Amino acid sequence: MAPMNSTNETDRMPRAEMGKPDWTQEQRDEFMRRRRGRNYLLLAALAAFCLMVYGIAMVKLHEYGQMW
Amino acid sequence: MATDHATFTPHLGAEPGDWLALLKPRVISLVVFTGAIGLFVAPGHINPVLAAVAIFCIALGAGAAGAINMWYDRDIDAMMRRTTDRPIPAGRIEASGALGYGIVLSVISVLLMAMATNLVAAAVLAFSIFYYAVIYTMWLKRRTPQNIVIGGGAGAFPPVIGWAAVTGHVGLLPVLLFTIVFFWTPPHFWSLALYAAGDYEKAGIPMLPVVKGARHTRLNVLVYSLLLVPLTVSPWVLGLTGRFYGGAALISSLVFVYFCWGVYADQQDAEGNSLTKDKPARAAFKFSILYLFVLFLACAVDRLI
Numbered sequence: 268m269a270p271m272n273s274t275n276e277t278d279r280m281p282r283a284e285m286g287k288p289d290w291t292q293e294q295r296d297e298f299m300r301r302r303r304g305r306n307y308l309l310l311a312a313l314a315a316f317c318l319m320v321y322g323i324a325m326v327k328l329h330e331y332g333q334m335w
Numbered sequence: 336m337a338t339d340h341a342t343f344t345p346h347l348g349a350e351p352g353d354w355l356a357l358l359k360p361r362v363i364s365l366v367v368f369t370g371a372i373g374l375f376v377a378p379g380h381i382n383p384v385l386a387a388v389a390i391f392c393i394a395l396g397a398g399a400a401g402a403i404n405m406w407y408d409r410d411i412d413a414m415m416r417r418t419t420d421r422p423i424p425a426g427r428i429e430a431s432g433a434l435g436y437g438i439v440l441s442v443i444s445v446l447l448m449a450m451a452t453n454l455v456a457a458a459v460l461a462f463s464i465f466y467y468a469v470i471y472t473m474w475l476k477r478r479t480p481q482n483i484v485i486g487g488g489a490g491a492f493p494p495v496i497g498w499a500a501v502t503g504h505v506g507l508l509p510v511l512l513f514t515i516v517f518f519w520t521p522p523h524f525w526s527l528a529l530y531a532a533g534d535y536e537k538a539g540i541p542m543l544p545v546v547k548g549a550r551h552t553r554l555n556v557l558v559y560s561l562l563l564v565p566l567t568v569s570p571w572v573l574g575l576t577g578r579f580y581g582g583a584a585l586i587s588s589l590v591f592v593y594f595c596w597g598v599y600a601d602q603q604d605a606e607g608n609s610l611t612k613d614k615p616a617r618a619a620f621k622f623s624i625l626y627l628f629v630l631f632l633a634c635a636v637d638r639l640i
Contacts, residue, residue: 294347297347298347298348301347301348301349301350301351302348304350304351305348305349305350305351305354307351308351308354316443319388319391319447320447320450322384322388323384323385323388323447323450323451326382326384326385327385327451330382
């Protein structure tokens with residue numbers, strides 16, 4: 268297992284790709300770009316979900332005085 | 336061992352857009368529209384924030400059902416030209432990931448709906464997801480040429496959900512709107528199936544043109560369009576909507592019958608296959624989308640008048 272503070276690029280590759288030939292720099296960049304995109308999408312989805320639950324709670328408490 | 340970069344194709348993972356594509360955004364747009372109209376024409380008041388959340392939940396639920404559909408249909412999607420580039424058959428998203436994604440989003444959409452509106456709306460939403468993912472996709476689609484007739488119910492739930500989100504119950508008007516979408520779906524899909532029959536045959540899906548032939552399908556398209564005439568004007572006849580909707584429904588339905596007559600009377604060979612590259616079927620398919628849009632929009636405008 269790689270140490271936690273390792274900076275080796277291969278430590279960040281998916282496990283299934285470990286035994287395969289080396290990636291080119293372009294492939295590595297593309298992989299990183301896609302993963303970054305997915306992470307931002309997930310962050311946006313989680314933030315939107317929190318905001319929505321907060322909004323629902325505020326409106327229901329304000330209008331009806333209770334959540335359910 | 337030498338590394339051959341020319342032949343090595345690593346798994347680079349999905350683009351964020353691939354996860355959105357799993358939700359079938361084009362289908363969602365129609366679902367959101369009919370759901371919003373159901374919500375708008377319902378009597379009573381709902382806070383705009385809760386209304387927006389309800390519409391979002393309808394969209395999310397439909398998208399989640401779409402993701403489960405893509406997971407289950409990944410084998411036939413890989414065979415059809417129209418669907419071969421979807422994220423799962425193209426290898427950009429793993430099947431199990433798509434299934435988990437669909438299930439999680441289904442649960443979230445139902446829970447949010449219950450939290451924002453009421454249990455009736457949440458229950459109908461949950462049933463609509465089950466209907467599309469299990470009854471249509473897993474049970475009917477590959478077993479019967481009537482798949483789209485019964486499966487049409489899946490896309491017909493949004494106006495009922497929208498109505499229930501406001502009122503907490505299901506009335507006669509949303510049931511009629513449900514029935515309109517239910518009877519609209521077969522001629523809509525069979526028009527498409529007429530010119531995509533080769534794809535469906537290749538994938539082994541028993542669509543009507545594949546099983547019963549093009550001639551039989553043409554007749555069915557026309558019959559369903561005729562059934563839609565009295566059905567679409569019934570909300571006006573029963574006094575649930577005004578004359579504006581009644582007029583719009585009657586005119587647009589007659590135009591739809593005209594397009595479907597074109598499908599029925601298309602120049603064809605002995606087996607009913609088109610000699611015009613299915614030009615009338617393509618036109619009827621395109622108009623069917625506009626037709627549904629006009630019907631629901633007229634229903635909303637009628638509420639304002």
